[in-house]
Amino acid sequence: MALEQIERETTIDAPVERVWAVLTEPEHVGGWFADAGAEIDLRPGGAMRLSWAEFGSVQARVEVVEPPRRFAYRWTAHFAGDAEPAAGNSTLVEFTLTPEGGGTRLRVIESGFDALATSAEAAERNHADNTSGWKEMTRRLADYAQRVTA
Amino acid sequence: MLSLLAERGEATATTLAGDLPVSRVAVVKHLAVLDRAGLVESRRAGREVRYTVRTERLDATARWMAGLASQWDARLTAIKRMAEQS
Numbered sequence A: 001m002a003l004e005q006i007e008r009e010t011t012i013d014a015p016v017e018r019v020w021a022v023l024t025e026p027e028h029v030g031g032w033f034a035d036a037g038a039e040i041d042l043r044p045g046g047a048m049r050l051s052w053a054e055f056g057s058v059q060a061r062v063e064v065v066e067p068p069r070r071f072a073y074r075w076t077a078h079f080a081g082d083a084e085p086a087a088g089n090s091t092l093v094e095f096t097l098t099p100e101g102g103g104t105r106l107r108v109i110e111s112g113f114d115a116l117a118t119s120a121e122a123a124e125r126n127h128a129d130n131t132s133g134w135k136e137m138t139r140r141l142a143d144y145a146q147r148v149t150a
Numbered sequence B: 001m002l003s004l005l006a007e008r009g010e011a012t013a014t015t016l017a018g019d020l021p022v023s024r025v026a027v028v029k030h031l032a033v034l035d036r037a038g039l040v041e042s043r044r045a046g047r048e049v050r051y052t053v054r055t056e057r058l059d060a061t062a063r064w065m066a067g068l069a070s071q072w073d074a075r076l077t078a079i080k081r082m083a084e085q086s
Helices: A016-024 A026-032 A113-126 A134-148 B002-008 B013-019 B024-036 B055-084
Strands: A005-012 A037-040 A047-052 A056-066 A070-076 A090-100 A103-111 B040-045 B048-053
Touching: A005 B055, A016 A026, A016 A070, A016 A090, A016 A103, A016 B055, A026 A037, A026 B055, A047 A070, A056 A090, A090 A113, A103 B055, B002 B013, B002 B048, B013 B024, B013 B048, B024 B040
Parallel strands: none
Antiparallel strands: A005 A103, A037 A047, A047 A056, A056 A070, A070 A090, A090 A103, B040 B048
């Protein structure tokens, strides 16, 4: 198993266009992801904002829009606060939709954890706050970065 | 290298370099990185430094990644349910 990225897949008994709508329309995204709402400017480079009742919101950016087959976005990790997603503070989520029979094979890959961990470690060293919950997460991310280079 | 060290239980940079196709210098550098990250522990034994794996830290990392993967499984399940609803 490659630890550098997370890869998951499912088969859905609905056509690709329907799955595409669930993935990209804000009112649907709120149902499987950002439970306090999503704003999506659905074009390459378009801004996104994803909000959770418990965690607040983060910025994201659309990277790939190829309906109805590919949708990808980069979203800022929680430890980086309200920053724009950039190399080192974000991960990339890529959805691929493939027609299969009358349904859809949906695959998701989330990547970029090694770059994230290196930055998280630097952020932790620079940050004076030792009480917030992300400190533990940055520790785990730093561990992970070292692990995948072992 | 971490799995090799875990297998051996404890080793010096020299013995690890003997088992791997890399120089001892490279092994020492890498062990320092792992030590700083808290994934290995070191102790001096005479003129040698012996390293062991901190398995509880490795396990925490693996658990964290597994947690992220589970989150995606849950999201895919929700997407499937929503898409299949008429």
